[in-house]
Amino acid sequence: MLYHTAICVNDVERAARFYDQVLGTLGYRRFYDFTPEAVAFGKDRGEFWIQTPAHQHTEGPCRGAHFAFATSDRASVDRFYAAALAAGGQGEAAPAAHPEYRADYYGAVVADLDGHKVEVLVYRSA
Numbered sequence: 001m002l003y004h005t006a007i008c009v010n011d012v013e014r015a016a017r018f019y020d021q022v023l024g025t026l027g028y029r030r031f032y033d034f035t036p037e038a039v040a041f042g043k044d045r046g047e048f049w050i051q052t053p054a055h056q057h058t059e060g061p062c063r064g065a066h067f068a069f070a071t072s073d074r075a076s077v078d079r080f081y082a083a084a085l086a087a088g089g090q091g092e093a094a095p096a097a098h099p100e101y102r103a104d105y106y107g108a109v110v111a112d113l114d115g116h117k118v119e120v121l122v123y124r125s126a
Helices: 012-024 074-085
Strands: 005-008 029-034 040-043 048-051 065-072 090-097 106-111 119-121
Touching: 012 029, 012 048, 012 065, 012 074, 074 090, 074 106, 074 119
Parallel strands: 005 048, 065 119
Antiparallel strands: 029 040, 040 048, 090 106, 106 119
């Protein structure tokens, strides 16, 4: 089981404003704030980190990643997607059922401000 994950972003402060809005819809908050180098979001601990390339000991541009957050209901998927678009994210896959993944899968995907694919999904919808 993962304890936390971190992604590289080009501007931590800008990315943190995006994730404040988007992850807030799932009950996440800034857990640690080390701007301008890093910010961690979570519910009970710093689970999801955004960091500068230097903080990640990476040279060159940040590379795209794909990660997913699980939620408990379809309405949360819809709120997450709307918040991501309002915060400047790009829609990749609008909220919808995808029985080709699982009979009870409902989810959405956006590209964040650095091009990372952020998915939110629910398996058992209300």
